[in-house]
Amino acid sequence: MLRAARGQQRTQAAKRSWSVLVFSVGGKRLAARTEDVGGVAPWVESIPVPSRTPFVQAMLKRGNQVMPVYDLAAQLNCRLQGDLLLCLVARHIDGPLAICIDADMPSLETVDATAIRPNANGDADMLGAVTIGGNEVAIVALQRLGRAKPDAVRG
Amino acid sequence: MGLRNHQKSVSLLVETASFLVVRLGRTYLALPAEGVRGVLTQEEAGSEQAVTSAGTIYQAVDLVRSLSLTADLSGFEMRTVLYTSGRSHGAIQVEQVVGLTDIERKDCLPLPLQFRGDERKWFGGMMVYQDVLVLIVNPAWVLGELAEVVSVSDREPQRIVTSSAMSIGGTC
Numbered sequence: 300m301l302r303a304a305r306g307q308q309r310t311q312a313a314k315r316s317w318s319v320l321v322f323s324v325g326g327k328r329l330a331a332r333t334e335d336v337g338g339v340a341p342w343v344e345s346i347p348v349p350s351r352t353p354f355v356q357a358m359l360k361r362g363n364q365v366m367p368v369y370d371l372a373a374q375l376n377c378r379l380q381g382d383l384l385l386c387l388v389a390r391h392i393d394g395p396l397a398i399c400i401d402a403d404m405p406s407l408e409t410v411d412a413t414a415i416r417p418n419a420n421g422d423a424d425m426l427g428a429v430t431i432g433g434n435e436v437a438i439v440a441l442q443r444l445g446r447a448k449p450d451a452v453r454g
Numbered sequence: 455m456g457l458r459n460h461q462k463s464v465s466l467l468v469e470t471a472s473f474l475v476v477r478l479g480r481t482y483l484a485l486p487a488e489g490v491r492g493v494l495t496q497e498e499a500g501s502e503q504a505v506t507s508a509g510t511i512y513q514a515v516d517l518v519r520s521l522s523l524t525a526d527l528s529g530f531e532m533r534t535v536l537y538t539s540g541r542s543h544g545a546i547q548v549e550q551v552v553g554l555t556d557i558e559r560k561d562c563l564p565l566p567l568q569f570r571g572d573e574r575k576w577f578g579g580m581m582v583y584q585d586v587l588v589l590i591v592n593p594a595w596v597l598g599e600l601a602e603v604v605s606v607s608d609r610e611p612q613r614i615v616t617s618s619a620m621s622i623g624g625t626c
Contacts, residue, residue: 346587347480349521351571358580360567360587365580369612395565445568 315412319438321431322387324398325377328428328436335413335441337388342399345432354445359386359397366395369444374424389441396444472555473590475583476535478518478547479525482588485537485546489593492536493551499534505545512536512545515596521576525549542597543587557581560582562590 319330320339323355345357345368357368369389372379381402389396408431415427415438426438484564489570499505503514510603515537518525526532531550537543562579 303459348589349481349523349576350569352569352573355568355570358587360582363582365563365566365582365587367566369568370596391568396568434484445570 309352316409317412317415317438318407318430319408319410320387321408322385323401324372324375324379324404326380326401327375327377328431328434328437329388330408330410330431330438331387331441332426332438335390337390337395339400339405340386340388342384342386345397345399352445357446364395366397368397368399371398371400371439389444391444392442393447396441398441398444469560470558471555472556473581473583473624474535474554475588476533476546477522477552478523478548479519479610480522481521482552482583482586483517483548484583484588484590485596486590486593489556491538492537492541494534494536496532496534497512499545503571505534505536507536510538510543511539512538512543513620515546517546517591518597529626537593537596539593539599540595542599545582546596552583555583557561558579559585565589575614 318333320333320336321328321330322339323329329389340361343359343361345359347357348367350356352372354374355367356370359366359368360421362444366388369391379399379401383402385400385402385405387398387400387405389398410431417427418425419428423443426433426440428437430436470556473484474487474490474493475482475484477483491510491512494505494507505512505514517523518527526549527547529549533548533551535546535551539544562581564579565574565577575595576592577589581588581590589604
């Protein structure tokens with residue numbers, strides 16, 4: 300019974316905290332829930348695809364796997380930093396999605412769920428913001444990235 | 455024995471699809487091969503907008519402009535692909551004809567769902583050919599027949615699949 304109570308406490312503590320991957324795009328610190336991340340690998344050259352979907356205009360081929368690329372840097376209006384860029388694979392609701400991120404190695408952090416502030420600007424691509432190491436870090440909604448844009452639902 | 459052979463050929467027809475793979479700049483495109491009526495050099499195609507071949511007029515199709523691509527159509531590998539759906543005919547200029555290939559239908563992949571715009575009309579799917587990603591072009595869109603296909607499918611949702619599959623050569 301005592302063991303069960305401890306287990307419950309641990310579960311509640313886990314619910315109160317979020318495990319996030321902190322990465323950067325164009326020098327901007329961002330975070331994503333670890334369960335939304337499929338992996339991080341070196342970036343390989345993407346293949347342009349004629350497209351009218353905002354920020355989805357390329358694909359990445361890695362071995363036999365082909366996945367669309369989401370240009371988060373373009374959305375954030377910034378330029379990627381570093382020579383050896385990285386590929387963050389998002390577990391998007393529509394399938395794996397590649398995002399090019401800065402060369403800075405991402406880090407894992409645990410944040411208290413109560414410390415997460417809701418979006419002030421109502422950006423549906425962000426889950427909220429949290430302060431990590433004294434910096435405000437936006438949490439990207441990797442699972443639904445790009446789905447909220449009304450102009451992207453045409454066709 | 456004759457019957458067995460017949461069944462085998464039918465099975466092959468169901469499971470594979472033929473494509474002409476072409477290149478425009480950095481983009482590789484596949485045209486269902488059943489619509490290809492000829493591949494002409496610049497000299498053979500002439501300088502007119504439309505190309506006449508075997509009594510059929512093939513209107514010029516500017517894929518570079520339609521797909522907002524960057525391509526060099528002045529090179530010696532440039533070709534004009536004569537393409538038909540049976541009722542519409544187009545002369546498509548490409549930077550290079552890469553090759554003709556038969557691929558198994560299971561290797562025809564749908565365009566990822568993250569592509570949500572007009573490109574879903576432009577491309578019927580994608581495939582990997584010689585380690586290169588190739589987009590399978592929807593001939594109905596290339597030949598300007600898509601408005602008709604869409605209007606039919608708007609009224610009868612079940613026919614969307616039928617019309618689209620037929621219009622892309624029953625490929626993916």
